[in-house]
Amino acid sequence: MAGLTKAQRAARAEQKVLDEDNGRSQAADKLASARAALAEAENGAAEAGIEVASPAIGAEAKKNTSTVWIGLKLPRGLQLKLCKEITIDRPTFGGGVKPTKMFMPDPDQGTVRLKGYAVPFGKIPNYSIIGDFGLTEVDRTWWGKWKAQNSGFDLLKNGLLFEHGEKASVEAYAQEHAELKCGLEPLDPTGDKRADPINSENLSDIEPDMERSKTRRSAAA
Numbered sequence: 001m002a003g004l005t006k007a008q009r010a011a012r013a014e015q016k017v018l019d020e021d022n023g024r025s026q027a028a029d030k031l032a033s034a035r036a037a038l039a040e041a042e043n044g045a046a047e048a049g050i051e052v053a054s055p056a057i058g059a060e061a062k063k064n065t066s067t068v069w070i071g072l073k074l075p076r077g078l079q080l081k082l083c084k085e086i087t088i089d090r091p092t093f094g095g096g097v098k099p100t101k102m103f104m105p106d107p108d109q110g111t112v113r114l115k116g117y118a119v120p121f122g123k124i125p126n127y128s129i130i131g132d133f134g135l136t137e138v139d140r141t142w143w144g145k146w147k148a149q150n151s152g153f154d155l156l157k158n159g160l161l162f163e164h165g166e167k168a169s170v171e172a173y174a175q176e177h178a179e180l181k182c183g184l185e186p187l188d189p190t191g192d193k194r195a196d197p198i199n200s201e202n203l204s205d206i207e208p209d210m211e212r213s214k215t216r217r218s219a220a221a
Contacts, residue, residue: 068140069170070114071133073160073182077116080146082109103149112138112146114161130171131178137167 072078084106089097115134119125128135143163147156155161160182164170187195 065165066140067137068143068163068165069167070136070138070143071130071162071164071170071174072114072116072136072155073131073133073177073180074114074155075116075118075182075184077134078114078155078161080112080114081105082142082145083149084109109142109145112136112142114138128167128171130174131176131180133170133174133177135167135170135174140165 082105083103085101086104087099087101090100092098113136115125115127115129115136117129117132117134119129147163150156153161159177159180162170162173164173183194189195
């Protein structure tokens with residue numbers, strides 16, 4: 001803008017501001033027109049009795065519904081398989097066979113391993129562990145089939161195995177139930193309920209032999 005007078009520079013700056021305002025106004029008009037067209041289409045579909053999954057304008061994208069998050073509180077994790085119903089000939093007493101229905105693992109459905117909370121010393125897990133719950137993302141359809149086949153599974157009833165569509169909800173549950181015990185934790189020598197009580201007067205708890213320890217240290221020196 002070299003060589004222009006102050007009045008000319010001011011006029012150009014004012015025109016630039018007006019152009020920007022016009023651009024924003026045109027964008028707002030286009031957005032309003034799109035919303036109006038969308039509303040008209042939805043109203044027409046509703047009158048015709050048709051459900052339309054309309055895109056969201058200026059809203060958050062639809063959340064992923066293809067997977068589900070699983071929380072598991074077992075040290076070594078859990079391996080899951082889907083089963084299929086088959087019929088086998090079972091031998092009977094006195095000879096002959098009897099057709100019997102049973103469920104066997106279906107190799108075509110694959111295997112899912114839920115992560116546990118135990119990690120080798122010095123290793124960093126590549127998955128989330130919260131409140132000693134290992135978190136695993138699983139295909140929603142596969143999980144639905146497995147859950148239908150194992151609805152009476154104890155871990156599903158006692159809260160050690162749970163699911164949710166959002167990872168944040170699984171993390172919140174894991175934090176709230178961090179004190180929940182699975183029964184496979186290391187024994188606590190002070191008051192662990194899993195330790196057998198000593199009921200004999202002739203027996204006592206195991207205690208370290210300090211004298212023998214001193215003797216061994218002296219011999220090693």
